[in-house]
Amino acid sequence: MNKEDIINILSEVKDPEIPVLSISDLGILRAVEYNDDAVEIRITPTYSGCPAMDVIREDIRSVLAKHGLKNVEIKQVLSPAWTTEWMSEAGKQKLKAYGIAPPSSQACSSAGEDQPSACPHCHSENIELISRFGSTACKALYRCLDCQEPFDYFKCH
């Protein structure tokens, strides 16, 4: 067992609120150390009050325990603060396939309006904001004016 094996095992840990994304896809898994059977893991929350963090800690422990790793320390780091820039390209594709518009890299990098590039269902760019706050802290709610479907947008952060 080495560090890479542990990182592979941890890809089984998903965000309970967006179960298609692993904690590494999301960029909240910051570091893994492995020495003499002791594992130290550093994670960072997406939002301060993200209720998924407690579940994620439990899931990390239980998935590592399944592989015989019981000496696990999980530390929360706040700085540098999590940003959607840390979300992997693969993660963004998975989000889109799941029906959530991924953070648009153009919108996130410029001072422009933070909005999705297109409807994740029909790919139309004819969309409007319903609410800046969605079903979880990290999402906003949009509506497609062509296919009429409402959809979640993973906000730039």
Added chain:
Amino acid sequence: MDLISTYIIHLADNALILGHRNSEWTGHGPILEQDIAISNIALDLVGQARNFYQLAAAQLNELMPGENITEDDLAYLRDVNEFTNLILVEQSNGDWAKTILRQFYFSTYQGLLYNELLKSASSEIAGISEKSLKETRYHIKWSSEWVTRLGDGTEESHTRMLDAMQSLNPWIAEIFTPVDFEYEAASSGTGILPEILKGEWYRRVNSILDAATLPQLSSENQPMQILSGKNGVHSEHLGNLLAEMQFLQREYPGSSW
């Protein structure tokens, strides 16, 4: 308790009490999307409060080994006069206009404060501020849009905003009136004196009030302050809030789920 720990607890108390007030709207928001919005803001604030309480607890345990103080002790087992939040944030929700204005006044202040705390001599305070500032920017944007929409809306919504201003304006002066723990935090480089944010706060607030066709605020002619939340002298609202928020831990000490 040392003054720096009190300063950190003050930052936590502001976030917790306003977060709790906002959570009272959950299930009662005027429309579903705004119910979700105010609940999300509540969640952000309670999360920020947890980070500050955890930091304060760690610091207190270092100063007083064996006490084993936790974030829950700080949130659930202190009495009214031990809370150091601003009077503004404990005010009752009233109608949507009052809730919005309270959020707008506070978030504008909190955004300016976190921005200064990025330079804190405490790397933990700087880290929490860096994290929180991103969330606060959303709160400022959302509440500014609502102030404008209501102020420049119908006669009814405009009148309600005027009533909200009358009710909340007396609590603005306290924000910028420094107390012991702020002097100590500023001199140690951990925190700042709130006065340095005053000019910018009035500029930003007045620019939105202007867009909302609401009267401008003046930093002069502030009413004399008798209550001081930062010194633990609160309005009657906080006791009622705590009675509800702390009920479970008081009735069933140490319970968890």
